[in-house]
Amino acid sequence: MPFPKSVTKVKKNGVEFTSNVDRAKYTIQELTRAALKDTAKLIRRRILDKARKMRGMGKTKRIPNAFQYWVRRREGDLQIGVKHDTWYGADQELGTNNQPARHIIRDTVYENIDQIRIIQGQYLEAIEDENRARGLIDEEEEIGDEDN
Structure with a gap:
């Protein structure tokens, strides 16, 4: 979904209403x-580190592809x-x-709950600054199984 128009203007009885709701909703989503993507990358890296250290798991190259x-986006x-x-x-x-x-x-x-809260907080804090928010948004759909 592309970045929506900045504003919607409606004139009624000589009064002009300006709405940024669509733009704000898009930015928040x-x-x-x-x-979530940055949180997932952190957790996946930590999972891989832990799995590699476990007895019998560190000798295979298949670990990164398993997690x-x-x-x-829709959900x-x-x-x-x-x-x-x-x-x-x-x-x-299990x-x-x-x-x-x-x-x-x-x-x-x-x-890693504390680190997750820090990551989430950095993004939510950016809601107040549109330019910063647009710099953090990556519009590509992602399934992550790469080593980043």
Whole structure:
């Protein structure tokens, strides 16, 4: 969705109404999405570090491809997880009868709550400054499984 017109002007009975609602709504949605993307990159990096340090996991190159994030534009949310049918799979995260749960994703998120709040706060703070906000917004859809 492209950046909307800056204002909507309506004249009624000699009075001109100017509305920036569409522009403000767009800016808030895109800043929220950008904040989620940066949060996801941080969490994914920390998950990969933790997974590489675990016994038996550090010797494979498949780890980076197992963990992924999805910043969904329509739903306005973030999902971090394990790709379907990867070597790691949900069995490692949640556990099975033969294997204890490792909770790598859950624990990594809990351990980084303060950093997540800092990232989110930087974006929300930018709402007041339109130029800064536009500089933070990346309008590309993203599925993250790259090492950034």
